[in-house]
Amino acid sequence: MSSDLSFFADTTQAPQRVLSGMRPTGALHLGHYFGAIKNWIALQETMRTFFFVADWHALTSEYENPLRIKEFIPELVKDWLVAGVDPERSVIFQQSQIKEHAELHLILSMITPVSWLERCPTYKEMIQQLAGKDLSTYGFLGYPVLMTSDVIVYRPRWVPVGQDQVPHLEISREICRRFNHLYGEFFPEPEALLTPQAKCPGLDGRKMSKSYNNSIQLREDMDSIAPKIKGMLTDKARLRRTDPGNPSDCNLYPYHELLTDEAARDEIRHGCGSASLGCVDCKAVLLKNLKTFLSPLQERRAYFDAHPEHIQEVLQAGNEAARKEARKTLEGVRCRIGL
């Protein structure tokens, strides 16, 4: 079959496309920032970036509370804007407003073997983790199919995701290949772009997560953050102020890796190892750096709190831009399938 990619002639020379999304299920914390958003912000400088709120995906597990999803949509977009995702550089949009995702999902569902979905490791894990919820739904099994349509409808080269999403992207690539095999070469295979491993653990050393109650949210002020940092466990072997400590056994030190410059980090490592620096002072340094990091975010948040209409405007403009792209792709898909 011949491949007619003339629709996209304009994009072949353009910067490479990047697409990613998040479910609107809660306020963003430092783990999200250092694990994903920071990378998004860097990518938007050189690539054509698309970032979206995966509200339909949230519905796969939160179908009993759709209003909670709805409330979180502008909050999530606000967190992105506050963190530095720039609507002048990135297309910021909402999945459910682009009906083409649903049409493509339907078509892809026709060619996706159920066995691919049933053997997806995240499927089995989530069902176990959320044992209290009935996830034996058709939509939940099809989570990776919807995710595939989210991705390929924009024909990106790269999909920045965490390790946990890689199995989904693998399924996406298989679905792409199957589509291309059946209907002619059309979709480029997207590739996972693993976020460089910035380790931002929770306050207790486990993964930072709202449900573990060990997170620092981007919206928190220093009055709320300071007691959390002060209460953190450091090197447990360092019982007295005069005992030397080891940063690699300390819950606090990974935050210095993220927020403290190299020279100061050298001093900290040295001071900790020789007991010339105590944990209280070390925490004070971190708090100062956290404050420096968060204060521009807080300024931007104050702006968006005062102008909530700007968030809607960003979404509206992004939805329009995304829709335009999605429509082009769906025209191509319909034309290939002939229906």
Ligand code: TRP
């Ligand atoms: N499944 C992703 C998550 O839970 C969210 C998501 C939905 C997504 N569709 C996507 C991410 C497409 C990247 C691309 O984090």
